[in-house]
Ligand SMILES: O=C(O)C1=C[C@@H](OP(=O)(O)O)[C@@H](O)[C@H](O)C1
C-alpha cells in the first residue's frame with residue numbers, strides 16, 4: 001500500500017498495489033487563486049497512450065518485458081489489474097513495470113475485467129479477450145457503458161469471436177478463438193477499434209485483413225500502435241485503406257521506454273501562455289509519434305515562443321495570444337486545452353475535424369462550449385468543430401462532466417482570472433492524479449472550497 005498525504009489539501013491519495021487503482025475520497029471543489037506569471041520546470045508522467053499499448057503487447061509476449069516510466073493513474077491501474085487477471089505476471093517497482101506475458105491467446109484465463117472509465121483499455125482488452133477459449137466479461141463505468149463498442153463487436157464477430165452484450169455495449173462477454181480472415185471497420189467513430197484489432201490479430205488462427213469502411217480519425221494513434229508492434233517484432237502492412245497482419249507472428253519481450261505524456265504537459269504549457277509565464281517540460285519529444293505532442297505548434301501559431309531544448313521543451317509567453325484555425329483531427333485530446341487558450345486570445349478560433357469528440361469521457365464538443373459560456377465566452381459547438389471567440393473570461397463554477405481533461409484545462413484559466421472553481425477535482429485521477437500537487441509545487445495557489 002502506497003499512500004501520500006498532503007495536509008494542506010486535506011487530501012489522501014491511496015494506490016493499492018495488486019488492485020492498482022486510485023482510491024480518492026470525494027474532494028470538495030478546488031478554487032484557483034491567480035498568482036502572477038506561471039514559471040516552472042516540470043517533469044510530467046510517462047505517456048498513458050504508449051503505456052496502454054506496451055502493457056498489452058507485453059501481456060501477450062513471450063518472455064519478460066520492461067515498461068517505464070509507467071504513469072500511476074486509474075486507466076493504467078486498470079490495465080495492470082486486467083492483464084494480471086488474464087494470466088500475465090506483473091511486477092511493479094517505482095515507475096517501472098515488468099510483465100511476463102501469457103505467450104499465447106489460448107492461455108488467457110476466463111475472468112471479469114473492469115476497465116472503469118478507460119475507453120482505450122475497453123477496446124484493446126475486448127480484442128485480446130477474443131483470443132481466449134474461455135468467456136471473458138468486460139465492464140466499466142456508467143459513461144463507459146454508453147461509449148461506442150458496436151463497430152468493434154461486429155468486426156470481432158466477422159473474425160470468428162463470440163460477442164454478447166445488450167446493444168453491443170458494455171458489459172460484454174467475449175469468447176474466442178479469433179479465426180482471422182477479413183472484416184470491415186468504420187474508422188470515423190474511434191481509432192481505438194482499429195488499434196485493438198491490430199494488437200490482437202497476430203494471434204488469430206489465420207491471416208487478418210481489416211478494411212476501413214469510413215475515414216479514420218485520430219490517425220497518429222494507429223501509427224503509434226503499429227510502431228510499438230514493430231518494436232516487438234510484429235509487422236502490419238497497409239495499402240488501399242486496408243491493414244494486413246500475417247498469422248503466426250509473435251510478440252517478443254521488449255524494453256519499452258515511454259516518452260513524456262503530451263496531454264499532461266499541455267496544461268502547464270497553456271498555463272505559461274495565458275499567464276505571461278515561462279514553462280519547461282523535461283523530456284518532451286516534439287518528434288514523437290504521439291499526435292498530441294504537436295500541441296506546441298498550436299502555441300507557436302497563437303503567438304508563444306516555443307524553444308526546443310536538448311532534453312525537453314520551453315514555452316514562453318509574448319504577452320499576447322491570437323486566434324487560430326486548426327484541424328485537430330490528429331490531436332483530439334488537447335482540444336479542451338486549446339479551447340482555453342482561445343478564450344484568452346484575440347479573435348475567433350476554430351478547431352475542426354473533431355466530430356468524434358462527442359464520444360469521449362464527456363461530450364467534449366458540447367460540454368466544453370457550455371462551460372466556456374459560463375465564463376462569459378462566446379463558444380459554439382457544431383457537428384464537427386468548436387468555435388471560440390476570445391475575450392475577457394470571468395470566474396465561474398466549472399462542471400467537469402466527469403472528464404479529467406475538462407478539470408485540468410479549466411484549471412489553467414483559474415491561474416489567470418479569479419474565482420474559477422473546478423467541481424469534482426478528483427476526476428483528474430483517470431490520467432493524472434498528481435495534477436493538483438504538481439501544480440502547487442510549481443507555484444500555483446489553490447484551495448479546497
Ligand atoms: O488509441 C488511443 O490510445 C487513443 C485514441 C484516441 O481516441 P479516438 O481514436 O477515439 O479519438 C484518444 O482520444 C484516446 O485518448 C486515446
Ligand SMILES: C=C(OP(=O)(O)O)C(=O)O
Nearest residue numbers: 117118119120121333360
Ligand atoms: C479519451 C481519453 O481516453 P480513453 O478514450 O482511453 O478513455 C483521454 O484520455 O482523453
